[in-house]
Amino acid sequence: MTAYLHIGTTNTGNQEKQGFLMQNEEKLLEKGYIYPKSLRVANRHWALVDIVLELVKKEKLSQNILEDLDNERLLRTIENFKVESALHKDKKFIFSAEGIVWDFSTKRHVEILERVMRELGFTQIYIIVYFRDTLGYLNSHCSQDHKNNMGYYSADFSPDNHPRKYIFDYEWICKIHAEVFGEENLIVRLLREDYIGGTLLKDFVYHLGLEWDEGFILKQTKNESFNLLGMELMSRLNRKDLQQDNLNSLLFMARRKFEGTQEQRLKFAVQKDIAKAYVDYFAPSLEWVRQKYFPHKKSLFTPVNWNEYQENYTLKDVKKEDWDNIVDFMAQIIVSKNKIIQSLKEN
Template sequence: MTCYLHIGMPKTGTTSTQSFLYVNYELLKKQNFLYPISAKHDHKHDHAHHYFAGCLNWYFKTNDKNSLDKNLKQLQEEIQSSKVQNTIIFSEILPEVCNTLQKVAYLREILCQIGFQKIIVVAYLRNTADMYVSMFSQRLKGFLADNKIKQEMLFSILTPPKDNPKPEIYYNYQQILQHFSEVFGKENMIVRLFDKNEFVQGDLIKDFLSAVGIAWNPEFIIPKNQNETLDLLGIEIARHLYERELPTLENDTTSSKIYEYVSKSLTSKDLALKFMPPKEMYESYLNFYTESNEWVRAEFFPHKQSLFPPKDLNSYKENYQLREMKEEYWERVAQFIADILKDLIEAQNALSARKSASFIQADSAIARVQEELPYKLGEALAQNTKSFWGFVLMPFVLSYIKDRHNAKERIYAQEVANSNAPALPPLSSYPDYEEALKLQRSFVYNLGKALIHYDSKGEAKLSYLSFVGRVLGSIRRNKGMGKQLTHLKNERSE
């Protein structure tokens, strides 16, 4: 079996390539290639094998091998059951996790334990100055999704490379490729340049497929570009948020959702908003790794005069401050806020419905009956016939009550089915059972039952006015109705 180990680098179209491999899972298997599901996180927007890399990192930090062994077992079982000969493992954080020769050697050891006889390392390299610009945006987006990376962000985006050891992990291609070449063998290294002019047919996906030997299939699904770079508007919002103490998010799914908001509303292709750092900072990242890049050129691209095309900095234009706030920019800010509020409101409504659906009061049959649909509808009918506007709004009120009640019932039934909530005991088991029976025989309860009966026959929609007329007549005949409703309302509020 062969493993194609894609190690990035970061900001070389990795998210889009990973999404392509994930959505074309079955078509790739037909070509004897597996992109394993067990090596990735559960949340739907992350298709990288960061879970595998994270388990490895946890072992390096704690010497606790339990999570790693568990993932390796799942990965091995998935590979064996797929019966394919080629597996792609893809995580651009592997160079950071395996940042020493010893750690790279251990990575090879566990891949061999899985059963791979041959391991081929794939790496894409990007111009270091352009990498810096893109990483700046990435760190800011990461901060918006997770406030825990504040200090790391400061070191990695505000400090020139000569004063900052952090970029060694991402930009020192010589160090990274030397470690992986020494462990896996130079003959097993596929090193490509992240440059549209270098890609097969000018396309990153086709270039990667060609590199690993996967034939192009017209049926392949091509996901849209993902993880786009923040523009100046997004950077400005991130800067202001950075200055405030935001709560830390512990839930990966929540962080992923906020990341989605940012990518949707705060990125653009508008050249006027394209972030370009101060020329001095850009040039420092361009020149600092000249020696490292020359080593890579000599080892893997000896036919080239330089690893990356030279940059003409005479025409370089700085653009790192938002100098004008146009009307369309405010629209994007509003959309960013609206997306968050929409999901917050929906989440709150779902939580309220779940709490209400799970309502159980073990010592009160009356409370149970008051939660039944006939009682709710009957009470609403009686209350809304007291005024002209109540009469006008009654159809909408009744429809809302019915829909909300049915939604709660479905949620509760699902919770019971999943053993997340106990089934309700029979009414007869409650000490106030006799009082509850009286409530079920009350005028209000039977009024609701009558409406449900009309609705089931289609009469409530066709003869609504007639039905309400009967309700009004019934209320007049029930002289004690007002007192009964007041008494029941007081009972519910106690």
């Protein structure tokens, strides 16, 4: 069987790709592809990540690596996949899990992933990875740190001390996956650069070996970064002693209200000295990727014009409409709470 394994990276339109694959499951089946329901957590195949994270803790692994799993949930997931794959063994499988880049910090993680995929029945495995410019990646992760309540904030670290330094090191990501899965099986793409077909989804579909179909469903929910209001609110809420379920509910409402903005004053931009430190530190890694996969380009991404760069990391200019948005956010919380109380009373 053949698998296309999309590994991320994080913050490169993954929600858009995964939503597309879910919404077009039937059409994909007609074309000989499947986005399997087993191994999926919500819309992505996070079970693959969880399997590797369990196995990597073990010093010695059996020849059939899946025999070393103890987690009952993961064992049931694998059994479900075996049933699903038996029904669709004539199809090409598409997997997507940005957690592979996010959580796999060593070559051993990737080697175990490869063995897991082989045991699941795949003889041909293509790896698809998307990269974005370092500054955009850093800014996006500063927002994501608050969304995920990571317990740290990326801009507080120099690039060499970032807790997940490896996610910024595109050279390392390429080398490790090429060594394990084969150079010929690694497909490297760039966010917002040189899309085949002109859009991210058309580029993604092309590299799955599919022709674009105008009948594809394109109802997309994109993951945008918080504006400065969202950054300020969630950073403070995360410091409160709230249960995780409460934080998840607040995050859901905050995302609806404070993701994205057209106003320059509300667009987050990390401190200039931090921004420049990250761009400079990872420049050799980007240059390696350019020479290896995009030698026709003068630079992997458009260089940053530091003379024009405007940092914007704290909310300084608060306007009347900002207070209106904060009040709307508070009102959402009250309405949601009242609905839950009423539902409990009725039951």
